[in-house]
Amino acid sequence: METVNIDYGWLAFCMVLAGWLGFELIGKIPSQLHTPLMSGTNAISGITLVGALAALSYTTDVIAEVLCYVAIFFAVINVVGGYCVTDRMLKMFKK
Amino acid sequence: MDITFVLAAILLIVGLKLMGRAATARKGNVLSGAGMLLAVAMTLWIFPPKNIWVLVSVVIFGALIGIWTASYVKMTAMPELVALFNGFGGLASLLVGVVEGLKLMRTSDDSVGTGVVSTQVAIVSAVIIGGITFTGSLVAYGKLSRKLPSGSIVFPFQVYVCFVLLCFLYWSSCGWIVSQSIFGFDPFYAMIAFSLIAGILFTLHIGGGDMPVVIALLNSLSGVAACAAGLISINKVLIVAGCLVGTSGLILTLIMCKAMNRSIGKVLLGGFKASEIKAQSKSSGDPKTMTVEDAYFPLEAARTVAIVPGYGLAVAQAQHAVKELAQKLTENGADVFYAVHPVAGRMPGHMNVLLAEADVDYDQLTELEAANARFPETDVALVVGANDVVNPAAVENKNSPLYGMPILEVFKAKTVLVLKRGQGKGFSGLENELFLKDNVRMIYGDAKKTLTQLAAQFKGE
Numbered sequence: 001m002e003t004v005n006i007d008y009g010w011l012a013f014c015m016v017l018a019g020w021l022g023f024e025l026i027g028k029i030p031s032q033l034h035t036p037l038m039s040g041t042n043a044i045s046g047i048t049l050v051g052a053l054a055a056l057s058y059t060t061d062v063i064a065e066v067l068c069y070v071a072i073f074f075a076v077i078n079v080v081g082g083y084c085v086t087d088r089m090l091k092m093f094k095k
Numbered sequence: 096m097d098i099t100f101v102l103a104a105i106l107l108i109v110g111l112k113l114m115g116r117a118a119t120a121r122k123g124n125v126l127s128g129a130g131m132l133l134a135v136a137m138t139l140w141i142f143p144p145k146n147i148w149v150l151v152s153v154v155i156f157g158a159l160i161g162i163w164t165a166s167y168v169k170m171t172a173m174p175e176l177v178a179l180f181n182g183f184g185g186l187a188s189l190l191v192g193v194v195e196g197l198k199l200m201r202t203s204d205d206s207v208g209t210g211v212v213s214t215q216v217a218i219v220s221a222v223i224i225g226g227i228t229f230t231g232s233l234v235a236y237g238k239l240s241r242k243l244p245s246g247s248i249v250f251p252f253q254v255y256v257c258f259v260l261l262c263f264l265y266w267s268s269c270g271w272i273v274s275q276s277i278f279g280f281d282p283f284y285a286m287i288a289f290s291l292i293a294g295i296l297f298t299l300h301i302g303g304g305d306m307p308v309v310i311a312l313l314n315s316l317s318g319v320a321a322c323a324a325g326l327i328s329i330n331k332v333l334i335v336a337g338c339l340v341g342t343s344g345l346i347l348t349l350i351m352c353k354a355m356n357r358s359i360g361k362v363l364l365g366g367f368k369a370s371e372i373k374a375q376s377k378s379s380g381d382p383k384t385m386t387v388e389d390a391y392f393p394l395e396a397a398r399t400v401a402i403v404p405g406y407g408l409a410v411a412q413a414q415h416a417v418k419e420l421a422q423k424l425t426e427n428g429a430d431v432f433y434a435v436h437p438v439a440g441r442m443p444g445h446m447n448v449l450l451a452e453a454d455v456d457y458d459q460l461t462e463l464e465a466a467n468a469r470f471p472e473t474d475v476a477l478v479v480g481a482n483d484v485v486n487p488a489a490v491e492n493k494n495s496p497l498y499g500m501p502i503l504e505v506f507k508a509k510t511v512l513v514l515k516r517g518q519g520k521g522f523s524g525l526e527n528e529l530f531l532k533d534n535v536r537m538i539y540g541d542a543k544k545t546l547t548q549l550a551a552q553f554k555g556e
Contacts, residue, residue: 008213011329011334014331014334014335015322015334015335015338018334018336018338018339018342019338019339019342021108021339021342022111022338022339022340022342022343022344022345022346023342023345025108025111025112026115026342026343026347026350027346029115030115030117030462031350031354031437031438031443031444031447031462032117032435032444032447032460032462033114033115033116033120033447034347034437034442034443034444035440035442035443035445035447035448036114036120036124036444036448037114037115037347037444038177038311038314038344038347038442039173039176039177039180040111040114040123040124040127041111041314041318041339041340041343041344041347042177042180042181042317042340043127043128043131043180044107044111044131044318044336044339044340045184045317045318045320045321045336045337045340045344046131046183046184046187046321047107047131047134047321047332048184048187048188048225048317048320048321048324048325048337049135049187050134050135050325050330050332051188051191051321051324051325051328051333052187052190052191052194053138053139053142054141054142054328054330055191055194055195055198055328056144056145056150057142057143057144057145059194059198060198061197061201063197064194064197064198067194067197068190068191068194069149069150069153071186071187071191071194072150072153072154072157073153073154073156073157074157074184074186074187074190075157075183075184075187076154076157076161077157077158077160077161077164077183078161078180078181078183078184079131079161080157080158080161080162080165081160081161081162081164081176081180082165082180083127083128083131084161084162084166085164085165085168085173085176085180086124087121087124087125088165089170089173089451090120090124091121092448092451093117093120093447093451093457
């Protein structure tokens with residue numbers, strides 16, 4: 001992976017937009033949904049799994065590889081567990 | 096292939112949007128999960144793993160643990176579960192940072208250019224924020240699940256220790272970027288250790304009542320950590336999702352602080368100061384008590400009954416008993432509604448989850464403002480284990496630290512019955528002036544038992 005020609009201005013622009021979107025989306029949410037929302041966004045933050053998977057493919061030594069697997073393991077618990085428990089809560093709301 | 100990542104990001108964003116309304120929330124969660132799956136699948140396609148079977152077994156093992164935990168956890172234990180999962184996410188970001196750092200140290204002995212420095216800054220951010228999120232969430236988990244003492248843990252010179260630690264953290268991270276060793280130690284490993292200690296130190300002194308705010312803040316931080324991990328290798332979907340969680344977590348933290356009448360600074364510094372507690376008005380007299388048998392009469396005669404569930408209900412796991420009593424009251428001809436405070440339960444919105452689990456009709460749940468409009472015409476307000484959220488000091492006593500916090504004005508009801516475990520105080524550690532009012536009667540004891548006994552009296556008729 002080459003990290004030479006990165007347009008940092010463009011990157012900053014994307015980050016500001018994504019961040020602003022987060023503010024806008026959550027700002028008006030009714031308080032009854034706060035708990036499911038917290039566990040839902042928590043599951044999304046497990047997206048770091050993607051970073052761990054990418055890092056795994058270009059590891060060269062055993063230590064880094066093991067660390068990657070550990071990262072993947074915990075990120076998967078975070079993602080799968082987070083989505084499942086959020087779904088369990090929201091399922092009850094629907095009834 | 097970039098277009099797939101854009102699609103994944105759109106799914107995550109639309110999913111989050113749909114989660115903002117009760118009717119569409121479940122669909123939103125599924126959509127966001129689909130976005131995640133797409134991002135993972137695409138990553139595996141671009142970066143094919145060398146040993147697919149090891150990866151598959153690790154993923155399946157993790158997924159099974161996640162599914163098992165999510166399926167069997169009690170709804171009352173939700174706050175500690177979110178804290179634990181959040182810690183795992185932080186750990187993953189930390190490890191990604193470490194792996195990338197190790198790789199960088201092995202490959203670039205000579206080439207120090209801007210590209211490398213920016214990558215190093217991203218690695219430092221991922222390690223530090225991930226580390227703080229990891230151990231901070233574990234402390235929050237420990238406090239919420241009572242594996243650690245839930246109160247504020249303080250030791251002498253704590254502020255100075257924290258400050259020194261911050262200096263070390265800054266020093267080691269800068270040291271690593273300019274590649275200098277500190278007293279012969281590689282600053283990279285020192286930085287990992289310092290960030291892990293920092294997470295513990297920054298949460299240890301915060302009391303159990305403020306933990307929900309801390310979790311929300313750590314949730315926001317785990318998003319920032321993921322974003323930092325994305326910046327290391329310029330992974331766009333990681334950056335966008337990380338930013339999204341980072342700011343949405345932050346705004347959620349602020350909303351919660353407002354509902355609890357706390358400032359984020361006060362929460363992080365830990366608890367009300369002792370002097371503030373003394374400043375409140377002296378209480379006179381003792382609360383008037385009532386037996387379960389006597390409580391039957393006002394309830395039986397009531398036309399309108401408000402049920403105000405609080406933290407104590409969650410602790411006593413009395414949500415099903417409440418529902419049973421409410422049913423009896425309805426059969427008796429009373430109009431029953433639940434007045435739910437935004438921060439009732441063990442975390443904001445938690446009470447809605449607990450009542451939904453007990454199959455309480457969605458239409459019976461009344462939010463703060465609507466409930467306050469109804470209290471003057473309410474015959475009996477039944478307060479089940481709520482304390483600070485019904486403390487009239489918030490509207491009457493300008494000296495109270497609670498002053499200004501939106502509360503459920505139950506004292507306006509004709510009769511108020513308070514079910515309480517004992518004579519203890521609420522999270523804020525304040526006396527509740529409500530309990531001394533003329534129209535208020537206390538029923539001490541386990542909320543679940545009291546509720547069951549009350550319901551049984553209706554049965555006996």
